[in-house]
Amino acid sequence: MKDVDMIKKQLNHRSIRHYKDEPLDAEIIDVLLQVANASATSNGLQSYSMIIVDDPIKKDKLAAIARQDYVRDIPFLVLFVVDAHRNTAILNQHGVMDTTLDSMTVFFQGFSDALIGAQSMVSGAEALDLGTLYIGGVLNDPQALIDMFALPQLTMPILALGIGHPKQIPAIKPKMPLVERVFVNEYQHQSNYKEALQSFNEALKGYVDLRAPNQPGVDFVTRLKKKNASVNQKRDAILSVIQAQGFDINNRKDEI
Ligand SMILES: Cc1cc2nc3c(=O)[nH]c(=O)nc-3n(C[C@H](O)[C@H](O)[C@H](O)COP(=O)(O)O)c2cc1C
Numbered sequence: 001m002k003d004v005d006m007i008k009k010q011l012n013h014r015s016i017r018h019y020k021d022e023p024l025d026a027e028i029i030d031v032l033l034q035v036a037n038a039s040a041t042s043n044g045l046q047s048y049s050m051i052i053v054d055d056p057i058k059k060d061k062l063a064a065i066a067r068q069d070y071v072r073d074i075p076f077l078v079l080f081v082v083d084a085h086r087n088t089a090i091l092n093q094h095g096v097m098d099t100t101l102d103s104m105t106v107f108f109q110g111f112s113d114a115l116i117g118a119q120s121m122v123s124g125a126e127a128l129d130l131g132t133l134y135i136g137g138v139l140n141d142p143q144a145l146i147d148m149f150a151l152p153q154l155t156m157p158i159l160a161l162g163i164g165h166p167k168q169i170p171a172i173k174p175k176m177p178l179v180e181r182v183f184v185n186e187y188q189h190q191s192n193y194k195e196a197l198q199s200f201n202e203a204l205k206g207y208v209d210l211r212a213p214n215q216p217g218v219d220f221v222t223r224l225k226k227k228n229a230s231v232n233q234k235r236d237a238i239l240s241v242i243q244a245q246g247f248d249i250n251n252r253k254d255e256i
Helices: 005-010 026-037 056-065 069-073 087-092 104-127 135-139 142-148 196-203 220-229 238-244
Strands: 046-050 076-084 133-137 155-164
Touching: 005 104, 026 046, 026 104, 056 069, 056 076, 056 135, 056 142, 076 087, 076 104, 076 142, 087 220, 104 133, 104 155, 135 142, 135 155, 142 155, 142 238
Parallel strands: none
Antiparallel strands: 046 076, 076 155, 133 155
């Protein structure tokens, strides 16, 4: 295989949670936004928007919502927002008042488009030796985001992405063996995950998470059990916020 630099950098991915106090060049920001904008988009509809957050007070609030202090110090922060509002307004301004962009299909188109745009930005940033961090924690309080960013009906925040010059080099976090995740033509059931994941679990025990460098690594099963036992009430309320934003996600007429 060709010695492709970008692939090497993608295989070298690790989330970066601490950054140098150094802003990104305007030129780099522009390139990263262009990269997201150039990505594939369902039906060509581009049903998402990006909100750059450079107001320190808003960054503070995002860190508080995500309950992660390091968020406030990330030099470049973008909030990804599912956006059917813009296309509805475009229709309205062209005389079409009977609109249907509140559908579940459009919501999921916007959701997947936004994630594809975000990951394009991540790959672009990593190609430039920048660090990146997804911050799903902002969804602890989606209504607070809606209020803070004046998000209109038919929009929904889904994820924040942080980018900057890394101040740390964490270890690469071990991932599950591909054989457990890649199937050919049909799903393969694994009857003995205890055995199949043994070396992966061992590798994770040796992984040092720089958020808690003195604690022993946590294996996958322990992490999964913890997740399984925790219920985040605010996260569970997301569906009702999506509906309150005007998306008719139970729409039975909807087609996929
Ligand atoms: C959708 C999504 C949301 C995430 N949210 C957070 C977050 O709120 N805070 C955080 O520190 N890391 C977050 N992460 C990063 C993951 O914890 C990280 O990708 C995972 O542990 C694997 O580590 P790695 O990225 O270093 O390979 C998120 C990742 C994804 C894909």
